[in-house]
Amino acid sequence: MRSNRLELLPAVDVRDGQAVRLVHGESGSETSYGDPMEAALAWQRAGAEWLHLVDLDAAFGTGDNREQIAEVARAMDLRVELSGGIRDDASLSAALATGCARVNLGTAALESPEWVAKVIAEHGDLIAVGLDVRGTTLRGRGWTRDGGDLYETLARLDSEGCSRYVVTDIAKDGTLQGPNLELLRNVCAATEKPVVASGGVSSLDDLRALATLVPEGVEGAIVGKALYAKAFTLEEALEAVSV
Numbered sequence: 001m002r003s004n005r006l007e008l009l010p011a012v013d014v015r016d017g018q019a020v021r022l023v024h025g026e027s028g029s030e031t032s033y034g035d036p037m038e039a040a041l042a043w044q045r046a047g048a049e050w051l052h053l054v055d056l057d058a059a060f061g062t063g064d065n066r067e068q069i070a071e072v073a074r075a076m077d078l079r080v081e082l083s084g085g086i087r088d089d090a091s092l093s094a095a096l097a098t099g100c101a102r103v104n105l106g107t108a109a110l111e112s113p114e115w116v117a118k119v120i121a122e123h124g125d126l127i128a129v130g131l132d133v134r135g136t137t138l139r140g141r142g143w144t145r146d147g148g149d150l151y152e153t154l155a156r157l158d159s160e161g162c163s164r165y166v167v168t169d170i171a172k173d174g175t176l177q178g179p180n181l182e183l184l185r186n187v188c189a190a191t192e193k194p195v196v197a198s199g200g201v202s203s204l205d206d207l208r209a210l211a212t213l214v215p216e217g218v219e220g221a222i223v224g225k226a227l228y229a230k231a232f233t234l235e236e237a238l239e240a241v242s243v
C-alpha cells in the first residue's frame with residue numbers, strides 16, 4: 001500500500017572523492033561540500049530515512065568512487081538508493097553487495113534494454129530506473145547523450161515490470177528553481193508505478209507542492225542543493241511533508 005507521506009531522499013553526489021552539487025548536471029559546474037561520509041552521516045542524524053547516493057564519475061565515465069561509495073552505503077542505517085555507472089552485471093553485483101535498498105539505472109535503460117529487462121525480472125523492487133529528461137527526451141552517459149523518448153521508454157519499462165521511476169528534469173536540476181510539477185503529473189498519468197521526483201527543489205513550499213502529488217503517484221523527492229545551501233534544514237523538510 002502506498003504511503004500518504006512524501007518520502008525525502010537527501011542526495012550525496014560524489015565526484016573526485018567529494019560531495020558535490022552540479023548545475024543542470026553539467027560537468028565542471030561543481031560546488032564542493034566536503035567529505036561524502038560526513039554529509040551522509042549528517043543527513044542520517046537529521047532523521048533521513050533514505051539517502052540518494054550517486055557516483056558522478058561513474059555516470060560521466062571519468063573514473064569512479066566505488067570503494068568510497070560502498071563504504072558510505074555500508075555505514076548507513078537508513079535505506080540507500082545507489083546510482084551512477086551501474087550498467088552491467090559486475091557493477092550491479094557490486095552495488096547490491098553494499099546492502100543498498102535499491103539501485104537506480106540510467107544509461108543502461110537506454111542503451112542495454114535487454115539487460116535491463118533481465119535484471120528487472122531477477123531483482124524486482126531492488127531496481128529503479130532513472131528517467132533523466134530534457135523536455136521529453138531522455139539523456140544518458142552523464143546526461144550528455146540523447147537516449148530516446150520519455151514516454152516510449154516508460155511504456156517499454158512498464159511492460160517489463162519496472163517497479164519505480166526516478167524522474168529528473170535536467171533543466172531544473174541544481175538550479176533552485178522549483179520542481180517541474182507538470183512533467184511529474186504527466187509521468188504519473190502515464191504509469192501506475194511510483195515516481196520519485198528529482199530536480200529543482202528550492203523551498204519548503206516546493207516540498208509541500210510535491211506532497212500534493214502523492215495521490216497521483218509521486219512517492220518521494222530527492223533534495224540536493226537546497227539542503228547544502230541551507231535554504232531549509234532536513235528536520236524542517238521532514239516536518240513540512242509529515243501528514
Ligand SMILES: O=C(O)c1ccccc1N[C@@H]1O[C@H](COP(=O)(O)O)[C@@H](O)[C@H]1O
Binds near residue numbers: 058060086
Ligand atoms: O545527479 C546528477 O546531478 C547527475 C548529473 C549528471 C549525470 C548523472 C547524474 N546523476 C544520476 O546518475 C545516474 C545515472 O547514471 P548511469 O547513467 O546509470 O551511469 C542517475 O541516477 C542520474 O540521476
